[in-house]
Amino acid sequence: MPDTLIEEPIRPTVIDEAAAPAPAPGPDPAEAPSAKPDGGAAPPRPGRPRGAACLAAALAAVALLAGVALGVYFLFWRYEPTARRHIPGDAxxxxxxxxxxxxxFGPVRQHFLPLVEEAPxxxxxxxxxxxxxxxxVLADVREIVIASTDAASWVALAGGRIPKxxxxxxxxxxxxxxxxxGxxxxxELLLVGGPRPRAVIGQADDGTLVVGTDVEIVSAALxxxxxxxxxxxxxxxAVAFALTGAAWSGAAxxxxxLLPRAGALFRRIDHASGTLTLGAEPALAMRLAPVSGDAAAALAADAQAFLGSLKLALALLPDIAGxxxxxxxxQAEARGDRVEIRTKWPVEGVDRACAALAQRAREAAGAPRAAP
Incomplete structure (x- = not known):
């Protein structure tokens, strides 16, 4: 009975396969199993390794970018810090x-970068x-260290990728x-400003730039x-600092x-260090080490009391640099064997300080005064 029989399709010959038109695109063999001529499911054919290929390409791209970044870092950006090695021995x-x-930082760009660009x-x-x-100057200088031996003679040291x-x-x-x-x-020194130079310029053997207020401190820093x-x-x-016991004794x-209480407090500080974080809200953090035999808690209490009295005194004077x-x-508080002082520094005050320092640098170089 032809109605109940399933007729098996006639298999094409080799010539028929060659002459037959290409089949319309269908599902990817890797995604759907093909059917056997007898109606059964054929074993799945191996799919193309698309995921593995994409992963390999992505890893290759990441490796290439990492290689380029490392190359730029080592060839153009990385440098061995040298400026700190030229801090004078008695600083x-x-x-x-x-x-x-x-x-x-905005105030630096506004007030100091013009010094680099200004020319007659x-x-x-x-x-x-x-x-x-x-x-x-803007691309090659990476680190600047400013030091003083007596708060009167100063030297600035610049390190980076600098030709010797x-x-x-x-x-x-x-x-x-x-x-x-003048x-x-x-x-090997360049003096600017007449018999009593306003600036002295030198360069150390390792390339570090040395600019100071007098010949003696520049020679000591080379x-x-x-x-x-x-x-x-x-x-x-962004800004880090350190003050030795000699500095605190001099300040005392x-x-x-004028301020006996301040003098007594300063003599109890062995040394101090800290940082100034820049940005929209500059922040100052300082760590004080008390002299031997003095407790950090006692020093912190006296430091906070002094800050309170200093606040009252400064309220009667013009604000300087914020x-x-x-x-x-x-706020001062004891943490372990140190005293920590933390505060916010108004960005307007930092801006005024940058403007004043930039003007002094301009005058030291003999440049005309900037327009207000």
């Missing part, structure tokens, strides 16, 4: 600046300096082109040493005639 005040973080005519000062010295042996001669060329006043050379290790200077933070001598607001919110 008692040290401030370290992370150039990359400072460059992103022609190319920008930044381009002039780079052409003469091989140093792109070119900076002094190059800066002399730039200075003469721009007509700096310019002269003394050996040789490398390990003196920086004794200062307990923090290595992280200055403060005692110090009044910072002291108003300062």
């Amino acid at each position: 008692n005040i040290v401030i370290r600046l992370e150039a990359a973080e400072l460059a992103l 005519a022609g190319a920008s000062r930044r381009a002039r300096i780079e052409a003469a010295t091989g140093v792109d 042996g070119r900076f002094v001669a190059g800066m002399e060329k730039v200075a003469r082109e721009e007509g700096w006043s 310019l002269r050379r003394e050996g 040789p490398a040493s390990d003196e920086w290790q004794r200062l307990d200077l923090p290595e992280q933070g 001598g200055v403060a005692s005639p 110090a009044g607001a910072a002291i108003d919110g300062a």
Whole structure:
């Protein structure tokens, strides 16, 4: 009975297969099993390794990007810190600046970057300096350390990817082109500002740039040493600082005639270090180490009492760089064998301080006064 019989389809010949048109696209064999001619399910055919191929491609792309990033880091960005090695041996005040973080801070960009760009005519000062010295000030300087031995003589040390042996001669060329006043050379040093120079420029053998207020402190900073290790200077933070016992003793001598309480407190501090975090709300954190035999808890209580009395005194004076607001919110407390003082520093005060320092730098270089 033809109605009840299932007729098996006729298998095509080899010639029929060659002549037959290509079948319409259907489901991926890897996703659906094919049927046997007798109606049974055929064993699944192996699918294409699309997932594995995509994963391999993604891993290759990540490896390539990582390789490029490492190459850029080691060839262009990484550098061995050298500035701290040139802190003078008798320094008692040290401030370290992370150039990359400072460059992103608004007041620094506004007040200090113009010093690099300002020039009487022609190319920008930044381009002039780079052409003469091989140093792109904004890209090559990574770390700046400022130190003093007596709060009167100061030196600034700049480290980074800096060519050796070119900076002094190059800066002399730039200075003469721009007509700096009182310019002269003394050996490997460039003096600016007449018989009593306002600035002295030198360069250490490892490339570190040295700029100071007098010949003595610049000469003391040129040789490398390990003196920086004794200062307990923090290595992280946009701004880090350290003050030795000698600095606190000197501050005590200055403060005692007017503020006896301050003088007595400063003499109880063996050394201190801290950081200033920049941004929309700059924050100051300081750690004080009491002298031997003094308890941190007692020093913290006296420090908080002194901050309170200082707040009242500063309320009668003009605010300098936001110090009044910072002291108003300062809190001192004992943590272990140290005293921690923390406060917020108003960004408006930091802006005023940057403007004043930039103007002093402009005047030291003999440049015209900036427009208000």
